[in-house]
Amino acid sequence: MSGQSWGALLGACAGAGLFLVGLRLHSIRRPSLAMRVLPYVRDLPVRGALVPDVGSSSPASAAAGIFGPALRSAADMVERVLGGASSVRRRLARAGSDRTVQEFRTEQVLWGLAAFGAVASVQLVRALGGSVAPVSSLLACVLGFVFGVLARDNRLSAQVRRREEEILTEFPTIAELLALAVAAGESPVAALDRVVQRSHGALSQDLARVLADIRTGQPVGQAFESLAASTGLPLVARFATGIAVAIERGTPLADVLHAQAADVREAGRRRLIESAARKEVAMMTPVVFLVLPVTIVFAFFPGVIGLRLVAP
Numbered sequence: 001m002s003g004q005s006w007g008a009l010l011g012a013c014a015g016a017g018l019f020l021v022g023l024r025l026h027s028i029r030r031p032s033l034a035m036r037v038l039p040y041v042r043d044l045p046v047r048g049a050l051v052p053d054v055g056s057s058s059p060a061s062a063a064a065g066i067f068g069p070a071l072r073s074a075a076d077m078v079e080r081v082l083g084g085a086s087s088v089r090r091r092l093a094r095a096g097s098d099r100t101v102q103e104f105r106t107e108q109v110l111w112g113l114a115a116f117g118a119v120a121s122v123q124l125v126r127a128l129g130g131s132v133a134p135v136s137s138l139l140a141c142v143l144g145f146v147f148g149v150l151a152r153d154n155r156l157s158a159q160v161r162r163r164e165e166e167i168l169t170e171f172p173t174i175a176e177l178l179a180l181a182v183a184a185g186e187s188p189v190a191a192l193d194r195v196v197q198r199s200h201g202a203l204s205q206d207l208a209r210v211l212a213d214i215r216t217g218q219p220v221g222q223a224f225e226s227l228a229a230s231t232g233l234p235l236v237a238r239f240a241t242g243i244a245v246a247i248e249r250g251t252p253l254a255d256v257l258h259a260q261a262a263d264v265r266e267a268g269r270r271r272l273i274e275s276a277a278r279k280e281v282a283m284m285t286p287v288v289f290l291v292l293p294v295t296i297v298f299a300f301f302p303g304v305i306g307l308r309l310v311a312p
Helices: 003-029 033-041 059-082 085-094 101-129 134-183 188-197 202-215 220-230 234-249 253-310
Strands: none
Touching: 003 101, 059 101, 059 134, 085 101, 085 134, 085 220, 101 134, 134 188, 134 202, 134 234, 134 253, 188 202, 202 220, 220 234, 234 253
16 A cells, blocks of 8 residues: 555544544533432432442543543643633623533643644644654644634634624513513513513523522522623613612613613614625625626727727
8 A cells, every 4th residue: 555545544543533532522521310310319318229329330430530630630721821710701601501610621621632633643644645844743733732722712702602692682572571571460570480481592591590599589689680790791781780770769660671672672773784884895895896897898808909900
C-alpha cells in the first residue's frame, strides 16, 4: 500500500476512535435513573433488601472514576486562565441550563480535547505523507484545543441569544393571558399557575421557577424581583418589576399587564422595521455590484463594437 492509503486508513481509524470516545463520554455525562432517584429514597426503609450502591460497578462509573479527577483538574485550570465564573453562571441561568460552572468548564475541556484530537489526526496524516515540522504540529494542536474551548463558550452565548429571542416572541401572548386571568378575578398566583400549565416555552419555564419560589414561601413581589435581576432582557425585567410594584402598591394588575404586552409588541414592531431597513441596504449590494455592471456592459458593448467596425 502507498503512503496515501496508509494515511487514509489511519485517519479513518482515528476518526472512528474519536466518534466512539464521544459516544462514550455522552453516555457517561447522562445520569442514570438510579443516580437521580436514589439520593431521595436512600434513607427510606427497604423491605427485604438494602438499597444498592449507585452504579459502583458500571463501566460509566469506572470511566468517570478514572478520568473524572483529571477532567476536574483541567476544568479548574481553564477556570483560572479564563476566569469570569460569575458571567458564566449568569449566562447558564439565562440559557435555562441547570449545569454548574464546574460542569461547563468540564465540557469546555472535552470540546478542546475533541478539537485537539481532530487536529492531531490531520497532522499525523500530513506527517505520513511528507515532512512536517514537529513544533508547528504541536502549535496547531494547542491552537485546536484553544479553539474547542472558545467554541463551547460561543455556543453558550448563542444558546442565550436564541432563548432570549424565544422569550421575546412568547412574551406578548403570556402577558395577555395573565391579564385575562387576573381580569377574570383570579389572584396573581392562580393566574400564573394557570398560564404556566397551559403554555410551553422559555418564558413559561422562567415563570414556573417563579411559581416554585412562591410556593416555597417566598413573597410574590420578591420572586418577581429575582426574575427581573436574573434575566438579561430589559423588557422582561420591566415586566417583572411592574408586577412586583403593582402587587406591593395595589395598582390594577390587569392594566399593567396589558400595557406591558403593548410595549413589547411595539418594541417588536420597531425591531422588524430596523431589520427591514438593514436588509434593504444589503439587497442593494448585488444590484450595485452585479446587476448594474452587467446592464452597463450590455448597453455599451454594441456601440463599442460598432465604433471599431466603422473606424478606419
